[in-house]
Amino acid sequence: MRVVYGRLAHARGFGDSPPEENGSRFMGFARFSRRFFSSQANRAAYSFITTPIFYVNAAPHIGHLYTAVLGDAAHRWSQLAGATPTIFTTGTDEHGLKIQKRLFDTAEISSTDYVRTTENRxxxxxxxxxxxxxxxxxxxxxxxxxxxxxxxxxxxxxxxxxxxxxxxxxxxxxxxxxxxxxxxxxxxxxxxxxxxxxxxxxxxxxxxxxxxxxxxxxxxxxxxxxxxxxxxxxxxxxxxxxxxxxxxxxxxxxxxxDALVNYLTVSITPSQISHNSQTHRHDNGTEICGSVWPATNQIVGKDILKFHAVYWPAFLMAAGLPLPRRIVSHAHWTIGKSKITQKSVWLPRQMQTSPTPWVTYSRGSVPRDSTPGDPDSNFTPSCSPRSRGRIFTVPPSVERVKKTSH
CATH class of the missing domain: 2.170.220.10 (Methionyl-trna Synthetase; domain 2)
Structure with missing residues (x-):
């Protein structure tokens, strides 16, 4: 299955609502991305979107996928909007490399760079x-x-x-x-x-x-x-x-x-980390010449907001480097109102044995059913793309968008 863009307005099998109600309240990739990533003040000729480096030492769950799905939505929207270049980075520590990479490959996360903490660079x-x-x-x-x-x-x-x-x-x-x-x-x-x-x-x-x-x-x-x-x-x-x-x-x-510096690893050379680095100032802020730093959008969970919005800007100020244009903080997914953690892992077997409906669900329903800010979003069996025996289907209008986007 290839990328699903646009509004899955007539998608069936989500939650308790009939298809027409799902269509009226649906927020798919395009709508989500327009709302949070394409304001005039934040628009730049290029798009550089990041997720944190993930530390995965248990079975993957929807919480691991969530941040990447939001980043993927913004990245694909930037491509459609004509940004050049469009960069989307993610990564993991060495312990979680195989687990995380397999999950992201299954979900067709469109990252352009994948950072490992042990890489020489x-x-x-x-x-x-x-x-x-x-x-x-x-x-x-x-x-x-x-x-x-x-x-x-x-x-x-x-x-x-x-x-x-x-x-x-x-x-x-x-x-x-x-x-x-x-x-x-x-x-x-x-x-x-x-x-x-x-x-x-x-x-x-x-x-x-x-x-x-x-x-x-x-x-x-x-x-x-x-x-x-x-x-x-x-x-x-x-x-x-x-x-x-x-x-x-x-x-x-x-x-x-260590982890925060990964954003520089993928965007500038070590020699450019200096108070003497040449910068270019324009209407959207300051850039380091010959690089794509700063990031246009850094997507993080609310549990690590302090690291990204207090410590990270302070580190950058101390190094004389530009600050990210925008930090987008999202809420958590919960199960029974409790945060999904390493002790409450939930990844359906279908995600591994029959991934197509789950990939489609993650692209369409995660941005719709979740809230980037507070409060948290509760994941229940009714969120499943196969809930109540109904099968998720992709409407012809979406298939047309898919074909014209490649």
């Missing part, structure tokens, strides 16, 4: 980025003491941890994951030095973070959680895998700094 870019931050005195060695969440791979302030259900335990306020007290010598990033510039950026128009509920969350974090500096490394004895700190084999670069 990525390690070289991470090292160059680190050295630029260090040479600019934005990184220093210091003592970190505080809470750390292993599942979230993030450091927490005292206000971000609360008492757990078990006596003597602490959990993350935001995710509910258990946290542990950490006291170690790490490299620190001067996050507090960028607080005012970040606040100015988040309030600039056109707003760089959408939807508005997500922008307000970022603003709250900037006001209340950027008064201290950020640990950007861990002792190698505690974090064996990952990119080592240049000239200090006892430390490993913080996984999120």
């Amino acid at each position: 990525h390690v070289d870019t991470v090292h160059k980025f680190w050295n630029v931050l260090r040479e600019g005195d934005h990184i220093y060695k210091g003592q970190y003491e505080g809470w750390y969440s292993v599942p979230d791979e993030t450091f927490l302030s005292p206000s971000q941890a609360t008492d757990g259900t078990e006596p003597g335990t602490k959990v993350s306020v935001e995710t509910g994951h258990a946290v542990e007290w950490s006291s170690e010598e790490n490299y620190m990033f001067r996050l507090s030095s960028f607080r005012d510039r970040l606040l100015e950026w988040i309030d600039s128009r056109p707003y760089p973070v959408i939807p508005e509920s997500s922008r307000q969350r970022v603003r709250h974090w900037l006001l209340h959680e950027t008064n201290s500096d950020l640990s950007v490394s861990r002792p190698r004895s505690r974090l064996h895998w990952g990119v080592p700190v240049p000239n200090d084999s006892s430390q490993t670069i913080y996984v999120w700094l």
